[in-house]
Amino acid sequence: MEGGFGSDSGGSGGGKLDPGLIMEQVKVQIAVANAQELLQRMTDKCFRKCIGKPGGSLDNSEQKCIAMCMDRYMDAWNTVSRAYNSRLQRERANM
Amino acid sequence: MDSSSSSSAVGLGAVDPQLQHFIEVETQKQRFQQLVHQMTELCWEKCMDKPGPKLDSRAEACFVNCVERFIDTSQFILNRLEQTQKSKPVFSESLSD
Numbered sequence: 215m216e217g218g219f220g221s222d223s224g225g226s227g228g229g230k231l232d233p234g235l236i237m238e239q240v241k242v243q244i245a246v247a248n249a250q251e252l253l254q255r256m257t258d259k260c261f262r263k264c265i266g267k268p269g270g271s272l273d274n275s276e277q278k279c280i281a282m283c284m285d286r287y288m289d290a291w292n293t294v295s296r297a298y299n300s301r302l303q304r305e306r307a308n309m
Numbered sequence: 310m311d312s313s314s315s316s317s318a319v320g321l322g323a324v325d326p327q328l329q330h331f332i333e334v335e336t337q338k339q340r341f342q343q344l345v346h347q348m349t350e351l352c353w354e355k356c357m358d359k360p361g362p363k364l365d366s367r368a369e370a371c372f373v374n375c376v377e378r379f380i381d382t383s384q385f386i387l388n389r390l391e392q393t394q395k396s397k398p399v400f401s402e403s404l405s406d
Contacts (some may be wrong), residue, residue: 233325233327233328233331236327236328239333240331241335244335244338244339248342248346251342251346252346253391255346255349255350256378257372257398259353259359260351263359264355264360265362278359282361282362283360285360286360286361286363286364287349287353287360287372288357289369290357290364290368291345291346291349291362292350293364293369293372293373293377294345294348294349294352294372294375295345297372297373297376297377297379298344298345298348298376299341301376301377301380302341
C-alpha cells in the first residue's frame with residue numbers, strides 16, 4: 215500500500231505516522247462504506263419492486279426490471295443529493 | 310509502515326490540527342451522505358411506482374418535494390419539542406428517576 219498515495223513517509227524509520235497517508239486511507243474507507251450502503255439499499259428496494267413470488271431463477275423480465283431499477287435508484291439518489299444540497303445552501307444563506 | 314510512537318510528533322492530549330480539521334470535515338460530509346441515503350430510501354417508497362426507462366418529471370418533482378418536506382418535518386419536530394419542553398418537560402433532567 216506504500217507507494218499508492220504519493221506520500222513521503224516511506225520506511226525511513228522516522229517513526230512518525232504521516233497524516234497525509236492516514237487521511238487518504240480514511241477517505242478510501244469512507245468511500246467504500248458509502249458504496250456498500252448504497253448497494254445494500256438499492257438491492258433491498260429493487261428486490262421489493264421486481265421480484266414477486268420467488269421462482270427457481272431470475273427470469274428475463276425480472277432481470278430487466280432490476281437493471282432499470284438500479285438506474286432509477288441512482289437517478290433518485292442524485293436528485294435527492296442535489297435537492298438536499300440546495301436546501302442546505304438556502305438555509306445557510308438565510309442565517 | 311513503522312508505527313512506533315517513541316518519536317511521534319503527537320503529544321498527550323494534543324491532536325495534529327490538520328487531522329482535527331480533516332476529521333471535522335469528513336464527519337460533516339458523512340452526516341450529509343447518511344441523510345441522502347435515508348431520504349432516498351424514504352422518498353423512493355413515496356415517489357416511485359414501477360421503475361421505468363427514465364425518471365419522469367413527476368417523479369423527479371416528487372423527490373425534490375420529499376426532501377424539502379422531510380427537512381421541514383425535522384425542523385418542525387425540533388421547534389415544537391423545544392416549545393413543549395419549556396412548559397412540560399418530556400425528558401427528565403435528573404439522572405436518577
